Amino acid sequence: MFVKLKILFALPFFLLAIFIIIFSSYYIYSNSKKEKVITIILDELKELSENSITDEELAMFLDKDTKDKRVAIIKAFFRKYESPLYEHSKYIVQISDEFGIDYRLIPAIAMQESTACKFIPRNSYNCWGWGIYGDKIKRFNSYKEGIETVAKGLKIGYINKGLVTPEQIMSKYTPSSNGSWARGVGHVLGVLE
Numbered sequence: 001m002f003v004k005l006k007i008l009f010a011l012p013f014f015l016l017a018i019f020i021i022i023f024s025s026y027y028i029y030s031n032s033k034k035e036k037v038i039t040i041i042l043d044e045l046k047e048l049s050e051n052s053i054t055d056e057e058l059a060m061f062l063d064k065d066t067k068d069k070r071v072a073i074i075k076a077f078f079r080k081y082e083s084p085l086y087e088h089s090k091y092i093v094q095i096s097d098e099f100g101i102d103y104r105l106i107p108a109i110a111m112q113e114s115t116a117c118k119f120i121p122r123n124s125y126n127c128w129g130w131g132i133y134g135d136k137i138k139r140f141n142s143y144k145e146g147i148e149t150v151a152k153g154l155k156i157g158y159i160n161k162g163l164v165t166p167e168q169i170m171s172k173y174t175p176s177s178n179g180s181w182a183r184g185v186g187h188v189l190g191v192l193e
Contacts, residue, residue: 068093070103073192077107083116085127088143095148099155106147108166108188109173112181117143129174 071090078086085092085107096103106128107116113129114120120127124139128150131138140146154169163169166182166189174181 074103074107077188077192078116081111081116081118083110083118085110085117085143085147088147091144092147095151099151101151101155101159102189104189104192105154105185106151107192108185109150111188112184 070093074089074092075086078089092106093103096106109129110116110127114127117127121132121137121139124137125143125146126132126138126140127143127146130146130150130153140149158164158169158172163172166185167179169185170177170179170182
């Protein structure tokens, strides 16, 4: 009888131990799945930025409270090309949302027109070739002004008129292009997706 009482007394502890083992196994498996997903995402970002992603960008991407990963993606892209637009990544997303355009369009056009602002007319802050025809140069007072002007112009003059794909935009933005403009913009849109 004493042995039965010991077994009966030990049974809840034994069942609790089994429950803890099963729960721990599930928890470890569940977290390892999450870690695998995070690892895949990080590998993609590192490939995009050729391992030049900063701790700040990585933290922003992994931060559960950061609702908008688009900023981290654009920052990694601009960092790869050492673009002065890097500091304006958040503003690009904000303005794109404000005007209802694809957030990738501003960086994609900047990449096509000026290699992400590396080759622009002096003191123009114009990375998009916006209003540049021959000797005529449209100058902005800052990158922010350029970003806002181009976003607003794309919304009003292109997207609102049904010109949404790179090919459609090209037909008005740079009609003399042989298609390379649309292919270049399309490529960057794909990279930033």
